[in-house]
Amino acid sequence: MQKSHWIGEVQSGMHDGKEVELKGWVYRTRGSNKIHFIVLRDSTGTIQCVAKREALGDDSFEDLKASLIETSIILKGMVNVDERAPGGHEIVVSSAEVVGPVNPENPFPITESAMENAEGGETEFLLDNRHLYLRTGRMTNMLKIRSSVFGAVHSYFRERDFTEYQAPSFVAGAVEGGSTLFEVPYFGRKVYLTQSWQLYAEAAMPALERLYTVAPSFRAEKSRTRRHLTEFWHAEMEIAWAGNAEVMEHGEGLVRHIARTLLDERSDELAEVGRDLDLVARYADSPYPRMRYDEAVETLQGLGVAIEWGQDLDYSKEKVLTKEFDVPHFLTHYPR
Structure with a gap:
């Protein structure tokens, strides 16, 4: 069951023209009664896979066609270089196995419409489904x-x-x-x-x-x-x-x-x-600049910030000061 091929490797051109076996999850799916397109996902990326009924047979094709988003599947096929495909490669599927189907009554919940209609907004919705949100790109x-x-x-x-x-x-x-x-x-x-x-x-x-x-x-x-x-x-x-x-x-x-x-x-x-x-x-x-506290106070006063020597630099003052720099900087020699 251990994987021998990864989608990222295929998309990099390592296996052009060769047969590979990919193990992953359905990311997107569409098609007809004769041909089905599956975008397969693993931890290294996504790739388009083309499955034809005549190549797979009726039973295997129907199982693949019925696979919902996040179904676990194993696909075997030839790597085809195609500039029209996302990433420049696609898999012409010769065999398919559904390992872990998704229950149609409880499909993958993270969709655009679900987030738009969720109570509490998109952020709360994603937090409620955090374990599944981890699977997103x-x-x-x-x-x-x-x-x-x-x-x-x-x-x-x-x-x-x-x-x-x-x-x-x-x-x-x-x-x-x-x-x-x-x-x-x-x-x-x-x-x-x-x-x-x-x-x-x-x-x-x-x-x-x-x-x-x-x-x-x-x-x-x-x-x-x-x-x-x-x-x-x-x-x-x-x-x-x-x-x-x-x-x-x-x-x-x-x-x-x-x-x-x-x-x-x-x-x-x-x-x-x-x-x-x-x-x-x-x-x-x-290089990261070094600025003394005295210089920081003078700079802030020159920018119109109300501050006197000896006062602490809170977040609002730090925010103004950091706008003067493109990189992190050090503030030294605070008064004791």
């Missing part, structure tokens, strides 16, 4: 991008001899602030979901010197904006014998490495979800 692309980001974090630190170090998810106290702790009952005691790995890292730093983690963190604050997430994955590092300049170098180096990795591995996926590849390239290639 957008979510598949986002998960692949996320995987490459995680891989880039690990490769950056490991190439520099950092040691990956894990800490517990249940902790006894706060790292950031007591008001955002998630309290959890723990066999008659109170513990909390971790906000950060920081305190454990500080304890381990004299032993390991260079250490990092990628782990979930939890904050008991309502997710009103992207800056307020109840759960997120947190890349953190600690390093001994280093000052602020070295820490900033690693911060810049890590973001540069992630951006470069995404361009190398996931340019197609980034484009498909509407991301600006030129912006990602600037993140990968351009």
Whole structure:
């Protein structure tokens, strides 16, 4: 049952003129009583497959014709190069097997009309069907991008001899602030979901010197904006014998490495979800400016923002300040 051919390979031209066996799910389907067109999906892409009654026989053709969206099927056939087909290739089907049919009384629910008519709107509808939304092209692309980001974090630190170090998810106290702790009952005691790995890292730093983690963190604050997430994955590092300049170098180096990795591995996926590849390239290639707090205050005052020296820069001021830059930047020398 293990797969030997992938749609992405076929669309890349690896199997032109050869017979392949594709295993995947029905993405779209249309046709007549004599010929049927199936767009097949797997994790690497989609491809058009052409099935004819005379080639498959009545029983197999009727089974294929009755297959609804997300039916699991196995198709065998020749790879035909055809510029008219999406991706430039299609499969001329010689045999078909329906592995997992979809119940006609409970079809795949994510459709344009269903989202338009859903109570609570499109977002709530997709959240209610999250397990199925994962199968859509957008979510598949986002998960692949996320995987490459995680891989880039690990490769950056490991190439520099950092040691990956894990800490517990249940902790006894706060790292950031007591008001955002998630309290959890723990066999008659109170513990909390971790906000950060920081305190454990500080304890381990004299032993390991260079250490990092990628782990979930939890904050008991309502997710009103992207800056307020109840759960997120947190890349953190600690390093001994280093000052602020070295820490900033690693911060810049890590973001540069992630951006470069995404361009190398996931340019197609980034484009498909509407991301600006030129912006990602600037993140990968351009130096990240350093700005002192004094300079930031003067810049904001020059832009008409009401701020006095010594005040904190909240989100509204940060938003104005970042418009002056095309890439991330560091703000240093805050007043003590």
